[in-house]
Amino acid sequence: MKKINKGAKAAILNNNGLQQNLNDIIQNRITGTQPKLEHSKHYYRGDKHNHNHVIYKLLELYNKKCAFCEKEYNNLDVDHYRPKDAVFEDNRHSGYFWIGYEWSNLLPVCKSCNQDYKKTQFPLKKTGKRLKFSTSWSQNDFKKVEFTNLDNINKLEKPLLLNPEEKDFNPKKHIKFNRDGIPTGLSVRGSETIRICGLDNSTLNKHRKEKFDEILVTSLLIFYRNHDLYNDERLKDELLILFQKIKSNFNEEYSLFWKTSVSDLQHFIFDNPLFNLKSDHRLTKLIKEVCLELKL
């Protein structure tokens, strides 16, 4: 996961038709005339063009990556962070239907995270209070910032599922990965997010490890085997190129995996029997210098 500053909403969400649709849904819930009106059937008024407009904007913001697992895709679901039709943890909850078109509630999410794992799960901390629609709500209540804005609702509810768009989001405090690509929670929210979205599923773990081996282990091994051919200056230049390449992955697929692995990079190299580097080896000194220079 990676902190995202969302900025202006997809323009289509200001569309009168969508607003009318939302008002109809709200009215139906208040009067109870059609309490089971399916939001999804009316979502974007069934207009593929509207849906595409939203997903393109989300893909751009998230660099084509799933908001939770960070795997790259050309197509992702427009997922509702707070589920719009039902809540798994509370079968009497009608879902957060009033934020069905709220920009801060829409995330680009892959089919695995969304449809295989997350579904309608939205657990809260024990100290959180779940926001529930009441028939006493007026049309204006549905637009209140404390009922619609991500950070405002979070203060009340204390959700366990992390959201890349929440204020002061720092994923490194919540999830770390080992060199085999397997995530571990560093906080209750981190562990819950891994569980809810299946971030430790074998396909993802395997893919992360393959990427890590392909870019880091292979490159370093080639480098290590040939290091005697170079003087210190040349070696340092080569190391800088290699470590810059590693750092460039911070914006790519699995950025959190790369960041948490790289913070342990020196440890990984020096403790690895493949490299057999003693503390007085000239490569040891140069790697430390380069890591310091690149703030790795």
Ligand SMILES: [Zn+2]
């Ligand atoms: Zn995903």
